[in-house]
Amino acid sequence: MRFILRRLGFYLIAFWASITLNFLLPRFMPGDPVSRMFARTQDRMQPEQIEALRKLLGVDDRPIWEQYFGYLHSMLTGQMGVSISRFPTPVTEVISAQIGWTLLLGGTALVIAAVVGNLLGILAAWRRGGAIDSALPPLLVFIGSFPYFWLAMGALYLFGVVLGWFPIRHAFTDGLEPAFTWEFIGDVGAHLVLPALTIVLVSIGGWMLGMRNTMIATNSEDYITMAEAKGLRPGRIMLRYAARNAMLPSVTSFGMGLGFVVGGALLTEVVFAYPGVGYQLLNAVQGLDYPLMQGLFLTITAAVLLANFLVDILYVRLDPRVRSN
Numbered sequence: 001m002r003f004i005l006r007r008l009g010f011y012l013i014a015f016w017a018s019i020t021l022n023f024l025l026p027r028f029m030p031g032d033p034v035s036r037m038f039a040r041t042q043d044r045m046q047p048e049q050i051e052a053l054r055k056l057l058g059v060d061d062r063p064i065w066e067q068y069f070g071y072l073h074s075m076l077t078g079q080m081g082v083s084i085s086r087f088p089t090p091v092t093e094v095i096s097a098q099i100g101w102t103l104l105l106g107g108t109a110l111v112i113a114a115v116v117g118n119l120l121g122i123l124a125a126w127r128r129g130g131a132i133d134s135a136l137p138p139l140l141v142f143i144g145s146f147p148y149f150w151l152a153m154g155a156l157y158l159f160g161v162v163l164g165w166f167p168i169r170h171a172f173t174d175g176l177e178p179a180f181t182w183e184f185i186g187d188v189g190a191h192l193v194l195p196a197l198t199i200v201l202v203s204i205g206g207w208m209l210g211m212r213n214t215m216i217a218t219n220s221e222d223y224i225t226m227a228e229a230k231g232l233r234p235g236r237i238m239l240r241y242a243a244r245n246a247m248l249p250s251v252t253s254f255g256m257g258l259g260f261v262v263g264g265a266l267l268t269e270v271v272f273a274y275p276g277v278g279y280q281l282l283n284a285v286q287g288l289d290y291p292l293m294q295g296l297f298l299t300i301t302a303a304v305l306l307a308n309f310l311v312d313i314l315y316v317r318l319d320p321r322v323r324s325n
Contacts, residue, residue, distance in 0.1 A: 007312045011305045018301040022294050023071050075298065081291035083284075091295035094280065099299070101171050102276035105192060105269070109199035110257050116200075117207025118250055124208065125215030125246075126238045137212065140205030149267040151198040156271060159194060167191045169273040195272045210253065214246040221245075248315070255311030256304070 074081065080091035124133040143151075160168035167173065172187045218224065219242055227237045269279040277296060284292040 004313060007309060011309050015302065015305055018305075019072065019075060019298065020068075022297045022301070023068055071294075080295040080298070083289055083292045091291050094292060095277070095295055095299055098275055098277050098280045101274065102269075102278065104171075104188075105195055105274060105276060106199070107258075108192065109196040109203070110254070112196070113200045113204045114207055114250070114254050114257070117204040118211045118247070120204075121208040121211025122215055122238065122243050122246075125212045125219065126234075126242070128216065133212070137205070137209060140208055144202050144205035146202065147267070148198060148202055149271055151201060152195065152268050152271040155194050155198055166194050168194075171275055191274075195268050195274055198268055207250070207253070211246060211250055214249055215242055218242045218246040251314060252311055255307045255314075258303075258307045 080095075083089050083091050083094050120132065120136060124130070124136065127133060156168055159165045167190055171191050172184065173191075224237065224242055227241050232241075267278075268274070269276045270282060273279070277299070281293070281296045283289075284296060
């Protein structure tokens, strides 16, 4: 319990630091979002309207410390303000409308890459020097060296434009009413294949190599030799003894990856026009949408910290040595 409370205090401090940076960074950027909105309206806004809008968005002439404490109060009460680029929609509505698609895309790709990559790493290390260990690591590392957007554009052109096997944009077909029907679910799955495939291809090599290297070190431990001397089945030794102890670094990587899923695969979402958080973040930065940027950054930060805290709790369960620290 002492370990968990200590880690919780650390994450609360990190969360406060991230909130502070989240407040300061957009204000250090050049330009003024209200001035940009004023330019878009072609000088049709009155001075009183401009001043009221500055106060609403928190970029008025108040001292920076007063803006900061007002920002803290708004964040703690869940009031993230109004989006500038999608005015007058509240930031919370914008994020809630996009985050589900990001979780679907990023979560599906993460689970597939982690499960398949770890299984391949276990098999490669257990049969070291075999066909899997010799062929797959260099091939997957070669594929993983390509950036997301390059593979995304290649897959989009080949399988979407040339062959026409999969849709080329958005999360579902335009005009199709979202509902929990087999037609809609199948349509969403078809739109999900290409963007998820590109993320899996780029990341699966890292999962395989990480598990392979840890498994090789674990296979040389004395308890593995003892299990073999007792005549236990190789499959049981591989999964129950070696893989279980080699899984701890992968648990950490999975927790961090789960947190960063909320951030979305920005370039992949842009290539496929996938309506996720990453795509929305790009639009917010281009439009100097301070409230939306801050809301998205805060959501991503909270997700990363929460995922890491849950991993720390899981570590206490998986590794008893942590409890004594």
